Amino acid sequence: MSHTPLDPPATPIMGTPNYTHAMLTQGATRWLHIAGQVGVLPDGGTANGIDAQCDAVFANISELLKGADMTADDICHLRIYMLDRAHIPSLRRARTALLGERVVPSTLVLVSGLVDPDWLVEVEFVAAA
DSSP, rough: OOEEEEOOOOOOOOTTBBBBBBEEEESOEEEEEEEESSBOOSSBBSSSSSHHHHHHHHHHHHHHHTTOOOOOOGEEEEEEEEEOOOGGGHHHHHHHHHHHTBBOEEEOOOOOOOOTTOOOEEEEEEEEO
């Protein structure tokens, strides 16, 4: 199985860390589609502040991958919902902590609110192995 970033020469250069326009996945036999992960800790409490919530989101993602016998290398798409554009650096820091230099197609949508008013960010993803 392989994931190949796809950025043909005629597509715009985005300059966004860990980003590619598309991911060509070949030979995958298992797909993992994950509902939005938020900054909720294992004890059920919400992490305090955007940095802690972003860390919790990507920790939750890592645990779900482990549960499927996958790693961050198997992620082939991220969809992110955030309340505040000023929180993007926190998101990028936490995402890079999980992905390293790996690029992944992603969509970031600024929204007016999430289900729980204490939640600041939500990330859903697809992985294939």
